[in-house]
Each structure stands twice: as structure tokens, then as C-alpha cells.
Amino acid sequence: MKTMDFCSLFVLLVISSMLKTSYSCNLARSCKHIYEGSLNPVTGEYQLCTLTGIRFDVFCDFYDGHGYTFVSREGLGVLRDLSQLFTDRSHVLVRIRQTDGVQKDVEIAPHSAFKHRYPISFQLSQAVGYSVPVNTAMEPYIYLGFLPESYARSRTTQGYQAAGEDITFTNCDSNPTSYLAFFANPYNLPPNDFYKRCCMSRVVDTWINKTTDTSSSRFLPENYLYYFEMSMGGCGGYVSTDSFPMVSGAAVGFRFDL
Numbered sequence: 001m002k003t004m005d006f007c008s009l010f011v012l013l014v015i016s017s018m019l020k021t022s023y024s025c026n027l028a029r030s031c032k033h034i035y036e037g038s039l040n041p042v043t044g045e046y047q048l049c050t051l052t053g054i055r056f057d058v059f060c061d062f063y064d065g066h067g068y069t070f071v072s073r074e075g076l077g078v079l080r081d082l083s084q085l086f087t088d089r090s091h092v093l094v095r096i097r098q099t100d101g102v103q104k105d106v107e108i109a110p111h112s113a114f115k116h117r118y119p120i121s122f123q124l125s126q127a128v129g130y131s132v133p134v135n136t137a138m139e140p141y142i143y144l145g146f147l148p149e150s151y152a153r154s155r156t157t158q159g160y161q162a163a164g165e166d167i168t169f170t171n172c173d174s175n176p177t178s179y180l181a182f183f184a185n186p187y188n189l190p191p192n193d194f195y196k197r198c199c200m201s202r203v204v205d206t207w208i209n210k211t212t213d214t215s216s217s218r219f220l221p222e223n224y225l226y227y228f229e230m231s232m233g234g235c236g237g238y239v240s241t242d243s244f245p246m247v248s249g250a251a252v253g254f255r256f257d258l
């Protein structure tokens, strides 16, 4: 009898702690839910709940029929995965901020030769199957993997797509990097300067040149702008925020369809 009592007490405690978790945050789980639950949804900042009931800040960028979710740097620290942020992985919207305050957008997608075989891999603070970035000390980070190491290691034609244009190079030495990564850098660490003096190229600067002005009503607040780096295999190139004197940060918007 005593054992039974102890057991039921334990079960009760477990149940009540589960209830507590699921009721501690009753906000929407996604920008899509916010749009659907509002009579007049407006692009801007909102709070969402993680699947485990923690609040975090996002910027919901609404368009006709779709939108993009940008997650704040602090918000990235409470997420366990990125699955709440998107419904469509065919492309992402990258928004850069220039030092003059202007913000600009570009759609980034897989190279058309690979889009069916390798959709972009969305990962949070890891790069499973893909090359690990240089600035991992600035984690948490959002990792966009274009080609997995198993493929990128070959001396083949590789690349990605920016604003609908394929950006192509031939991997010259089997270096298997093929990614764009965004670092929250909560402790403001200095970047790893291993690549500081090299690797600017047409392959890794074209996406910046293809950005176009976005309306000021869509400008992201400071805490949504990340340090970024891009690396493209042997002879593709490497750049980070510091490679572009005109750019002071970038953010990645994950697409959802309405």
C-alpha cells in the first residue's frame, strides 16, 4: 500500500510537471500561426513559443501567399531545432544590412543541377554530413549546407543559386566546403582570422552583389543581424562579414507558405 501511494504520487508529479510545461507558454508556434490568427497581420516582431514552452522573439516578414521567419540572436539560443520556422525549404531569403543602414534582400537556393538531389540542409549549431564552419566558437549558429561532404569532395562542378542565377565553379582540390552560416555570437568573440587574407572571389561575392533594396518597413532590428561566413570548396572562395566593408550583418529568413 505504501509503495502504491509513492507510485501514484510520482505519477501525479510527472503529470503536473508535464502540464506546467505545456501551459507555461500559450503563444503561437510559428509566424504562419500568427498570420492565420490575425485579422490584419503586419510584418514585424512577435513572440513565439518553442515546443518545450519557452518564449523567443522572431520577425515575421509577410508577403502575399507566403512569408519568412527571421529568428533573433537571443531566440536562437533557446531553440532546439529550426523546424518551427519554415514550411518550405526550396530557398531562403537572406537580408543584409549595410553600414549606411540600408537593408537588402536576395533569395538563396541550391544550384539548379542539385536542387532535386540536395535541397539546402538547415541545421542548428551543427553540420552533420557537411563541412564544419570556421567560426563555430560564435555558436549558436544557423547552418545552410549546399552540398554534403560526400559529394563536395569530388573535383566536380559545384555551387549555389542567388536571385535565380546559378553560381558555378569547379572544385580544384577536393576541399569539401559548401555552406553559408550565420552566427549569433552572444559573447562578441572576434572572428577566427584563419582565412582573413584570402579567398574573396566571384563565387562568394555574387550573392551580396545581387541583393536588392527592401522596404524600410521590413528592416530588421539590430538583434536579428548575425555574423556570417560562406565557404565554397577548393577554389570557390571564403568570405565573412569582415570581407565586405559596406556590410555590417546578415540574417536568414526561412520560408513558410500561407
Ligand SMILES: *[C@@H]1O[C@H](CO)[C@@H](O)[C@H](O)[C@H]1NC(C)=O
Binding pocket: 202, 205, 206, 209
Ligand atoms: C561585386 O561588387 C564589387 C564591388 O562593386 C566588385 O568589385 C565585384 O567585382 C562584384 N562581383 C561580381 C561577381 O560582380
